[in-house]
Amino acid sequence: MKIVCKAMLRKWRGTRIRIRVNDPESLEWGIYNLMLAEGHPKCIIDWGDGSSTEATSGECHHAYAQAGEYEVRISDDIDELRCLLRGGSTVYQLLYAPMIREFRTDAALLAKIATDCFYKAVNLAAFHCEGSGVREIAIRSFNYCTSLVGRLDLPGVENIGTDAFKESTGITELHFSNDVEEAISALPGFATAFGASNAVCVFDLMATRNGQGAGTSPCRP
Numbered sequence: 568m569k570i571v572c573k574a575m576l577r578k579w580r581g582t583r584i585r586i587r588v589n590d591p592e593s594l595e596w597g598i599y600n601l602m603l604a605e606g607h608p609k610c611i612i613d614w615g616d617g618s619s620t621e622a623t624s625g626e627c628h629h630a631y632a633q634a635g636e637y638e639v640r641i642s643d644d645i646d647e648l649r650c651l652l653r654g655g656s657t658v659y660q661l662l663y664a665p666m667i668r669e670f671r672t673d674a675a676l677l678a679k680i681a682t683d684c685f686y687k688a689v690n691l692a693a694f695h696c697e698g699s700g701v702r703e704i705a706i707r708s709f710n711y712c713t714s715l716v717g718r719l720d721l722p723g724v725e726n727i728g729t730d731a732f733k734e735s736t737g738i739t740e741l742h743f744s745n746d747v748e749e750a751i752s753a754l755p756g757f758a759t760a761f762g763a764s765n766a767v768c769v770f771d772l773m774a775t776r777n778g779q780g781a782g783t784s785p786c787r788p
Contacts, residue, residue, distance in 0.1 A: 581643040582677060584651065585669035586615075587636045587690070593662050596639075597628025602647030604676040610644035636668070643674040649681040651688070664688040671695040679703040682728070687711045697722055704731050710762070713737060722772040729755045733762030741766050744774040 588594055601622055603610060613619045614629045615637030631637065641648075651667060667688045672695070682705040685691055692714040701721075706728030709715065716737035721727075722744050732738055741760055743751055748770040751757060760766035 579640070581674050582641040582645075582648070582670075582672040584639045584641070584667060584671075585636065586639060586666045587668055588631050588666060589634045593666075594631045594634065595628055596631070596663055596666055597626065598641075598648075599626055599650035601625070601627065601641075601645050602649065602679075602681075604644055604646040607644040607676070611640075611642040613640040615639050641674075643676050645674070645677055647679040647681050648677060648684055650683055651685060665690050667691050669693040669695075672701065673698045675700040677701055679705065680708045681705050683707050683710070685709045685712055689713050691715060694719060696720075696724075699723060702726065704728060706730055707733065709733075709735050711735065718742060719766075720772060722774065725750055727751065727754060727756065727761050730762040731756065732760070732766070735763050736765050738763040738766045740769055742769045742772050744772045745770045746774050 586596055588596060598612070601610065601624060603624060609621050609623050611619055612622055612627055614631075616631055618629070620627055620629065651664065664685065664687045667685065668690055669692060670685070671693070677700050680701060680703070684705070685708055687710065689711060691712045694709075694715060697720060701723050703726040704721070704724055708728065708731045710730065710733045712732070712735045714737065715735050718740040719738055720742045724743060725747050741763065751768065751770070756762060757768065760768055
């Protein structure tokens with residue numbers, strides 16, 4: 568009798584960003600600034616083309632050999648995700664941000680989507696954070712994300728900045744957990760659905776705390 572032992576592999580957990588590099592003059596894409604979680608000296612960024620970077624802080628970017636669609640993976644070692652582009656200038660915002668197609672995270676340590684993170688990511692069509700540790704979405708995080716359409720579920724979010732979704736006019740519903748209604752309703756941008764002028768805020772999800780709990784499938788028409 569032959570016995571085969573299989574090692575139990577830890578389920579990969581972290582953040583996935585789907586991008587499309589489609590301009591021969593802009594085969595580079597990157598992250599302006601990573602904020603590592605306390606007690607985590609590094610994170611791993613898998614660029615989706617067979618190469619990876621061990622990042623400790625600051626700016627991380629990568630040059631692709633050819634145009635195409637890639638899934639960038641960031642290990643569950645970061646506390647705050649800042650601009651998903653190489654730099655904060657208008658040139659880089661226009662060049663890097665539109666490459667983003669989808670954002671998905673179940674990272675327990677990722678607590679904050681920072682200011683301007685997805686600014687003018689006009690092709691971002693899906694944002695998923697159910698089962699994650701995301702608690703805060705800062706001001707202007709999703710300005711001009713015009714491809715986000717329909718319902719967006721934010722089961723763990725407890726704080727959201729004014730104009731976080733400014734000019735993201737395709738969003739019609741923002742759903743939060745039912746235990747944060749008082750806190751969210753008291754925030755300055757609540758009356759205007761945080762800049763998503765066509766959206767209403769609903770409190771009907773289960774709470775997600777420290778990466779536990781569940782929300783429904785987000786960002787759907």
